[in-house]
Amino acid sequence: MADIVNKQISRRSFLGIFGASAVTLGLGLVGCGATGEKGGAATAGSSAAAASIDKITMVWLPNESSSEFDAGREEFGKVLEKYAGVKVELMTTTDYNVAIEAIASGKAQLANMGAEGFIQAQKKNSKVLPLVTTSDVDGKLDGAKYYSRICVPEAEMGTYADSAEETGYSIKKIKGKRMSFVSATSTSGFKVPCNAIMKAFPDDVKSSDELSTPGFFSQVLFGNSHPGSAVNLLQGDADVAAFDDVDVDTYLDVPEGDRDAVNAAGSVYSVKADAPQPFDRVQGKKFGIIQSTPVLNGPIAVNTEKVPQEIIDKLVKGLTSKETSEDELLFAPEDKEGNGAVWSLGDTAGFIAVEDSWYDPIRALD
Template sequence: MSHQRRLPTVTLTLIALTLTLGSCGSSSKAAEGEVPETLRVALLPDENASAVIKNNEPLQAYLEDELGVKVELVVTTDYSSMIEAMARGRLELGYFGPLSYVLAQEKSDIEPFAALQEVAGEEPTYQSVFIAGADSGIESLADVGGKTVAWGDPASTSSHLIPKAMLAEDADLSVDDGDYEEQHVGAHDAVALAVQNGNADAGGLSLPIYERMIEDGIIDPNKVVTVQESDPYYNYPWTMQASLPDEFKEKVRAAFLELEDESVLEPFEAAGFEPVTDADYDAVRELAPLLGVDLADFQ
């Protein structure tokens, strides 16, 4: 940790989808083109919400120092809630997965500006991983036929879209054709645990999250095996409302792109953040039709 600072009290905001039409957090929506009194920053519900908030307390303190505004961290109940909250202007900044960003961009005027860089000097990309129970008999994607597969959120890139596309493209397996059964268990960590506990034969999730769970002793590599890793895709983008003042948006970009504070980067397991544009996520848009996902009408 590069330095210590007193951390502010954190508000854990859980937003049900039915509540996103109302307020998100305690502050009201900022007027068009104004800097909000409280910057509402949404983090993906990829893992336990309270853990996500706790792990990102240094981010909250850092942004308050750099931007000069109060920061409220928000974790929504699911990806759809976050997409809708962004579309309704109830969030100013959002840390989306690639697919959830593409879905949100269909409904919102938002700008991606930075993505996590895992290794200094490399592209800001990441991979998905398809895993299976060690006793499932699954050694390749082709073996998934007739099995039960666990996914995370339906709007997750690395815990649904990418691994499902891997089954379709590499093994010609489709859930719509009855080639396997699927279940959505919400978060990435829940996928790995479902496989380890025998509640699913296989599953897909973010490779960095899976590797961290093994490193932390949550997943036993003797019980869960890696079947196949995906190609690299541009990493989770940080986004902001396009209506924010230009000067403030530049401060936000600089806060992330110049970030070197190890206490902030550690929860992301990142070397830093690199610039990204909307076009970097066209590869994800191209996967959606393969799985019958209508980006404009996704619910």
């Protein structure tokens, strides 16, 4: 059994900025058992120093480190052990930067990451490469995305209504507000919303760094997780907040409609009456979306300097297998959501191998 190490050492994937075609730019789609001609982590060419390994440590970002995912994390550890053939230790975190440093330094050899966090880790160590990501519901990369949202309390949505905008809402009145982000290394909780803000305020903001401290905003908070950022908004500590759908919607009564529709500007969500921590203190509170951007799904990343190529190949083949995609403790069917699984079949059909170049659109963000 994989060892769950709750050290609590003090953390998800972008389209709209470049248009819908961005998700298909530079993609060399790889299936199970990628070949040497297809690049990606499956053919990265591990260091000779990683010729042998007797244990793999897998680090998780704060969102997936919470106790509600204990069953899913432990199951994932078992699956990794089965295919890698070595013991697997699971490391949870409360800080994005700790996870980034762990995979870059080799303290962890695998990591569940957002796209931006992965890129930051790769900047520290070029041997960090994507192993797999979660596919769309058709088992492809075409729609392998989730949503970055900029939200406000439902009662304040009228302030941001703008008939001149195609969406009916504008973020042009957020200057001077109290803002909550997730983490400065979060893709959908910082990087993507910052780029949307810079696009809306080209004369006021030149870099995302300017948005991480007071100036453009009267106050800047970091929730350290997507639920944390949402709670900052709902309990009144922030006027505006950025967070994604996949890490938050399990706590919410989601509007009816397909995923694109319910993530559109103007949609209103309410916190479930029985929502657990950290939403237990904001049960029944409502927020609305004023800006929404599709984001590329983040990878399970591997430090190829530390993991032998033979094991990398086995992991890609095993993780992208039908057996893995049918494991309900990894990918919960819609009627079993809340069973502890980290991923939902309402969002994905399972894992798919992915090349490093697939994340080039994220690298192009400021």
